[in-house]
Amino acid sequence: MTERQPEHDGDVKNIRRFVAFLGVFILLLSQFLVFSQPLVDNVLMPPYAWLGIIGVLVLIASQLIPPTPFWRRLSGGLVFRAGVFWVVAALLFSALATGATAFFMTYTRVNYIPVVTVWLLSAVCYVFAFAQGIPASGSIVDWLKSHRNEVILVLALMVFAAAPRFYDLGYTPRVLDGDEGSVGLNAQFTVSGPLTNPFAMWENFGGLYLQMINLGLRFFGVNSFGLRLMPAIAGVLAVPAVYLLGRWMGGRRIALIAAVMLAFSHSHIHFSRIVSVAYIQDTWLIPLELYFLLSGLEKRQSWRTALSGILLAMHYSIYLTSQIVTAIILIFMVLALIFHRTWFKARLSQAMTFWGGFLIMVLPSLYYAFRVPQEFMSRLGTSGTFQSGWLEQTMQLTGQSAAQILLERVVHAFLSLFYYPAIDFYGSPVPMMSFLSSVMFLAGLGIALWRLRQPSYLLLNGYLWGATVAIGVFATPPSADSYRMLMVLPAAMTLAALGLDQILEFIGVGWGEARNGYRFSVAAVLASLVVFNLWTYFADFAGKCRFAESQAGRFASYLGWELSRIDSESEVFLLSDDFFSHGTHASTFFLSQSRRVTNFPDPIDMIDAVSGEIIIAPPSRIEELRLWARAHPGGQLHYEYDCDTLMLMSYRLP
Template sequence: MPSPSNVASGAKSSYRETVLIPVLLLAAFGLALFAQMRWLSLRAFDGWALASALLAVPILMLALRGVSREMLLRPAPRETQPSVPAVTLTDERWRIGLLMAAVVATLILLAGLALPSPASGYNWYALLWILAIGCSLAAFAPAPSTWPRLRWPTLAKAQPWMPLAGLTLVALVLRVWQLDAMPATLGGDEGSQGLEAMKVLRGEINNPFSTGWLGVPTMSFYFNAPTIALFGHTFVGLRLPWALIGTLTIPVTYLLVARLTNPGLALGTVILLTGFHYHLHFSRLGSNQIADGLFVALMLLLLYRGYDRRDPLAWGLSGMVIGLAHFFYAGARLTVVLAIAVLLLLLIRDGKQLWREQQSGIVALLSVGLVTAAPMIQYAFRFPDDFNARINAVGVFQSGWLEREQVILGQSALEIMTTQFWKAILLYNAISDPTFWYGTHDPLFGLVEGAFFILGLGYAILHLGNRRLFPLVAWWGGAVIIGGVLTENPPSLQRLITTAQPAVFFVILGLALFLRGVWAAIAVQVGRSFWLTIGTIALVLSLLSVRYYVVDYTPRRIYGHTNSLVATSMAGYVLERVDPEALVVFLGAPRMYYGFGTILYLTGESRGLDVTEPLTAPIGGELANLGEPLVFILLPERRDELAFITPRFPDGTLEVVPSPLDDEPLFFVYRPDM
């Protein structure tokens, strides 16, 4: 017969499982839903929504008190013994030799880059750079005698990876299918980057270690050039490399989240990320911002692999990724900040043990990172304004924006920066993109995703000391602050695309925590059904997100704004209807000029002439005496100036090119009979 104390304990446990946990779970989720509902309704900061969100998280924690969460956050084990043979630089002189070779190659490279540009340019210096990186990595690689024999994986070993392989294939299809039609507008910034890549092909840009258009590193244009050479100056030629980068982000994110937490959360994360409309959109643009998330995920994956396995080569590869990130979009420099933050956390947690166990790895991280980034570090010292051009243009302090706003709004710096903070922080819950890069009027998350995001992010913040959750919180928070709070006009989504991966992870984490409470309430062990439920919900949300992008967003032609829509249509018209020998005379200023990146890229830099001043009398002078075939294109606001063209060029035909959205005139084409 059970003792009274056991009966009381069992009754208390039964009461908690059947009554208390469900009530607390419903309260937590209800508060998160209420907060997200308020934010979706108001599309602005709201105190009641914030209070509800802040209250939802501790109630969720209370519901899960005493409930094991180990299966949710069971990371890859940190091994007590190195998984690879120890690397000791002082005992193996050939490693010192390789490091010295890397240093010498780097010094020669930097000395050459400081000299006046040779006639052949600096392209061949890339070989010296690759050699230096290879030597620095080889210095920390296992000795060849310890390398394992390569064998083809058996079906049994390959089978666990098949879902990820299939998902990556789906991600690829979603990112390359109809790449010239979704979005159907080619943005001006896309076109400008395409023009830079065409300069690489022509040899006009011959230094991969400098910056070009708007301070973007030229290596980005070198990366884009091969597909333009292959497919021509087309949508596909410009966008395909970045679609592949967006696709590659899927398996890398899976590997990172699986190492930090577990494969179940990782699979749920990448299922949702595969169809997440925000990540999908930027993967389909011919612009380099989508690489930010890949660089950060790959850096963290290699850093934690090195830490867990005491693998200096993985540490060194992480340093290489940090260095490479400096040759693409400025946002990828977040890798440096994150690496420092993670190292500081590990130092706080492990103390002197970190250096004792990981000294070779930390040296590898610093050495390979410096060798890889050396050309851009030198460039930053020689040309600081060019290196920091984007930061100087959009930073609230560097550009003088904050001072101007204080005068315009009559507010203090603290008031303005507080507004900046809430606009950036709420980019997934309440605030829509104010720019033409995405331009949707809807926040990035809907009601359900937003509610789970609140719970997942809140839980991770409360466990900030967890070395497996910290990098994801630091990634999201660091990007929001650096790319949002500290730049004008937040949340400008082109600067914040790197937040997509941690944000989606927090959605899945919040969902998993909620379902863990449900499973505890019904006294069911966490098993296959648990993870299948998470995967199914993630799949439904992912499909709904794809539908939003394809069915709701894309047909509205929001991306790129009106000017890019005009430019894309103009370029198509010029390619299809205008003789290559003809000169296009464009009356579009001050709104648009023929040098708009989209027009020149898609038409292969066709010949055009801008009439910048309004015509007030019949045209004469040089324009009137041009003996070559002419085609006049006029924007609607300058339509009346056609009356000053026809006296000199009579008997022409006028064509109205309608907008694909509302059939209103997009531009007019006058073709003189010459």
């Protein structure tokens, strides 16, 4: 463990450190102000350069403070001591990042790397303020040595989890849905315009997340693989995150079972392979946030809860579900204060540390929400139960009361885990959880409810039910529940692991009394689940061309691929109709890099095409183009099949 040197009132190092920090802070402020102003030629001194000079003078002056009795007494004051100093430094750095964000938004600057750097420095300072409980490097090495087999096991599981997520990632699912195309296009807009701000939002996708997606596009090209890279990475990261949460909740066996189930969950694999649903990021962020919160509270280690609050604040730059998690944790702490008063009061400082880290780090996101509230509340405005008018319309159509409708919505959201098929953004005829895992989940849920008097199970239940109620009450349509409930899948898998463990215990095949029987039973169940889930995804779904909302949506991807292989000089005509036309799906623009196409709804005989130009036909007009090509021979025909269906035909004129 790291140990701080005792602070003596007899020296002035604390006051010198504080003044030196003020000098650095003024220097940073001056540079942000200079950078935010328009460039002016032929000036003796750029705007705000004088502030930088003051910063340098303050920095030098910090080392000139004499060790007189006055300065010694002042240096020993509470405000200058290490813990308070680093919290103040974190607050000032975050405030500076927020102010810089305001300047950059006003003057439309596009390089926010300095802002993000200062923001991350704020996080480092805040955690360092509570560094007394952080293990030293030697302790970490010793822990890794003593837990070598466990670490290797988790790493191996991550490799196995990566295989079904990265295998043929750019081509399975075969097509992009329209929302994937929109995400890809807006990710590319992060190099200029409002989305260069990492704290900005588009459709409640965080600017930082979109910039990470664009990073994948820059490394691997503007294609399906580059677009889907970040969800695939998130899918792999979810495995150790769930392992950590499960290990804290029930030990290594529970953790391993939960991690294996999540690693090979067909629904988790699918949403790790598409970018249109950002809930996949919740499957590693939320377990990690709750792990550090719960372990910090129970071990009374403030650095853990500080890290939890920081992660939650960063979550705001990923997706809107961070708002739900904030409410869940707040309600958990209120309930803990009421029903576990003695336990919680002993950990009040850790709870305050959590909220301190969260509030400090979330400042830039809160400023953006204040400045652009319509984007911060975007999804609630379009898909919210109350804001969109859905509840009022449903009451008029059904004659039911608001309470009855909302209760049915919560039940529907819960049943989407194991009863209703996962249709939206998937197309699978089976629910998110298999038959076996559903049985285990319900058993584990009953046990978790029975153990509700334990703070850890109170939080686990809050995770599951809080998110379920939030989705059921505040989000529409009901068909979207399946993919939205993805955010609680880690909790469901942890409960399923608990259920399996306890079922075996109840029937006399528990770990303590029949280890070989326990191992065999768990291995058999997990092997069955792995086979079922892999078959469900790769054979029953991916091989059946079920992804995307309609044939028009699937055609849009084939059109985009066809346009991407055509040289840019060639004129392209699409034989369009009321169902198939260019411009209806963003996936076409993304895959073709916004290639221009002329929709031609008239009969093909009226087309005025010349040599080298290309005519493309959708399924509804393929026969028309085929007959026309026979009447105008000599060109090049190209076909694209969607499983057994001829989806597209193109003809390059001779």
